Amino acid sequence: KAGVTQTPRYLIKTRGQQVTLSCSPISGHRSVSWYQQTPGQGLQFLFEYFSETQRNKGNFPGRFSGRQFSNSRSEMNVSTLELGDSALYLCASSTGLAGVSDTQYFGPGTRLTVL
Amino acid sequence: AQTVTQSQPEMSVQEAETVTLSCTYDTSESNYYLFWYKQPPSRQMILVIRQEAYKQQNATENRFSVNFQKAAKSFSLKISDSQLGDTAMYFCAFIRGNQFYFGTGTSLTVIP
Numbered sequence: 550k551a552g553v554t555q556t557p558r559y560l561i562k563t564r565g566q567q568v569t570l571s572c573s574p575i576s577g578h579r580s581v582s583w584y585q586q587t588p589g590q591g592l593q594f595l596f597e598y599f600s601e602t603q604r605n606k607g608n609f610p611g612r613f614s615g616r617q618f619s620n621s622r623s624e625m626n627v628s629t630l631e632l633g634d635s636a637l638y639l640c641a642s643s644t645g646l647a648g649v650s651d652t653q654y655f656g657p658g659t660r661l662t663v664l
Numbered sequence: 665a666q667t668v669t670q671s672q673p674e675m676s677v678q679e680a681e682t683v684t685l686s687c688t689y690d691t692s693e694s695n696y697y698l699f700w701y702k703q704p705p706s707r708q709m710i711l712v713i714r715q716e717a718y719k720q721q722n723a724t725e726n727r728f729s730v731n732f733q734k735a736a737k738s739f740s741l742k743i744s745d746s747q748l749g750d751t752a753m754y755f756c757a758f759i760r761g762n763q764f765y766f767g768t769g770t771s772l773t774v775i776p
Binding site: 582584590591592593594597605607637639641647652653654655656657658 | 697699701706707708709710711714755759763764765766767768769
């Protein structure tokens with residue numbers, strides 16, 4: 550089975566721009582969760598999508614949004630980029646909701662740099 | 665308040681030796697899952713081991729084992745016979761409600 554894939558792997562944007570990241574889960578997985586990883590804050594939960602619906606949301610501003618398609622692929626959008634948004638964005642998939650499934654499988658991440 | 669605490673930002677161990685990484689967590693729930701994830705320099709996060717809170721027996725996965733102390737809310741990871749490939753960032757994680765919470769990680773270096 551193919552693992553979780555994320556595109557693009559690297560992005561460079563400037564302040565004020567917006568960006569869309571994509572995540573394709575493992576086949577058969579219906580949940581996709583997104584995380585932001587920074588050296589200072591570690592991994593922080595952004596949100597989780599299951600069956601095209603946002604089920605859980607972390608403590609991030611409304612500039613961070615996402616969606617999930619019928620094939621379980623998910624996109625994350627960040628509008629009006631700020632320097633502090635520079636981070637590694639990880640997505641993870643699981644068969645059911647992350648809180649119910651016994652584990653998540655992570656993608657390689659998208660490295661976003663905001664200049 | 666920190667939900668998952670890893671008090672050792674960096675650790676090192678000699679190859680073939682044993683090392684223990686600490687983790688404490690906070691919850692009022694009685695049943696939950698705990699995890700250790702490994703993130704090598706290539707950045708792909710992979711699951712090392714998981715523990716179900718209702719199981720008293722400590723989980724073991726080859727050279728990796730945990731010491732789960734439910735009352736103390738402690739979940740340490742022991743790596744035996746350390747190998748160079750064990751060099752990575754290790755994250756303790758915990759599910760509370762419907763969210764995963766991660767510690768800030770312990771950077772482990774295995775010294776040849």
